[in-house]
């Protein structure tokens with residue numbers, strides 16, 4: 001086990017390269033199982049989630065080679081049963097369901113377990129594959145899904161109680177590309193990661209229209225081919241560094257970003273008094289912390305709304321922004337584990353019914369804190385950069401799920417951070 005020791009109060013300055021998107025890479029890697037021809041996926045971030053995905057794909061029979069950011073997959077012979085030991089480490093392994101069903105007409109996938117960010121059911125994934133003609137049984141914690149006569153296109157509405165589902169849309173799209181006939185996904189998720197997956201599938205020969213809108217139409221094809229693809233920049237990693245810069249930065253430049261994907265985060269930071277400037281191509285951004293930061297209000301929503309994956313980081317920023325800020329998470333109303341740890345550092349936050357009300361304090365103080373999930377740990381790192389004194393963040397493995405070399409990137413822009421063995425945890 002490791003911990004991150006952060007000595008707070010250092011001004012951040014300099015440049016960071018943003019990695020490829022974790023949440024685009026995971027379904028794209030899964031989708032590379034849809035063909036027996038070689039596929040090369042570039043700029044896959046070296047984080048534990050993508051490493052787990054590579055391991056699971058190997059265990060399913062694919063040959064997977066990883067060298068720096070490139071992953072080469074050749075899935076000539078596959079088997080259809082994923083092992084619990086591998087899958088339990090990563091909830092996103094549910095996105096193997098679509099490709100395995102399309103390729104093998106059968107799959108056995110352990111049901112993903114609970115998650116600290118809230119209840120995460122898979123009823124919409126099940127409803128979608130059933131609509132394409134598969135039967136679904138649950139036995140000994142496994143989803144056993146079969147379609148011996150193949151999958152057939154259908155119209156499926158994926159609207160759930162909390163809006164559209166991202167991986168549910170991905171799964172249905174991946175199942176439908178090789179199904180017989182036309183599939184229409186109503187209330188589809190429109191996140192940039194869904195569009196990136198669709199673009200990848202189109203390169204493989206799939207016939208998909210409407211990705212990025214609420215209605216996706218897929219015409220099934222006989223076979224898909226190999227291709228090369230570079231995943232989009234990680235908008236959540238970029239957003240996290242933008243917030244770090246807004247809290248402590250005097251000119252932090254982020255390279256390899258996509259301006260279009262960042263607009264709601266950029267808009268909010270500007271409203272809160274921070275300076276955010278993109279270059280003409282929209283792939284580099286410079287952030288300078290405002291001298292008179294203002295409080296703000298956010299309500300998470302499906303894309304193009306404010307992302308739930310950037311909620312904890314903005315809560316950390318509001319913790320030391322003068323005035324009262326309000327953060328409501330409509331997608332994961334229980335995703336506020338970071339607040340109790342931020343309070344241990346001196347933040348004034350009240351959480352009730354999916355909403356955090358934050359009264360900005362003058363300063364935070366370093367403390368030993370516990371990471372509870374990926375973005376909660378990012379929030380703790382941000383608060384620690386601002387805090388007086390030293391913060392020790394335990395259970396660093398949460399942050400390593402989704403941030404490539406976060407300690408090295410922070411060091412490069414002037415933060416004082418050390419990754420150390422954690423004997424106490």
Ligand SMILES: CC(=O)N[C@H]1[C@@H](OP(=O)(O)OP(=O)(O)OC[C@H]2O[C@@H](n3ccc(=O)[nH]c3=O)[C@H](O)[C@@H]2O)O[C@H](CO)[C@@H](O)[C@@H]1O
Pocket residue numbers: 023024026092119120121122123124125126160161162163164165166167168189193308309331332
């Ligand atoms: C690997 C990946 O890309 N993860 C992202 C993906 O997760 P993921 O795709 O798992 O999240 P969903 O979009 O499915 O979840 C959205 C909402 O729908 C609910 N729901 C989902 C599926 C279902 O069958 N039934 C149901 O009720 C969820 O509990 C949640 O309240 O989108 C989330 C919402 O933007 C992000 O926080 C995650 O970072």
Ligand SMILES: C=C(OP(=O)(O)O)C(=O)O
Pocket residue numbers: 023091092117309374375402
């Ligand atoms: C919650 C996240 O990931 P996952 O859906 O894989 O848990 C995330 O990326 O913030």
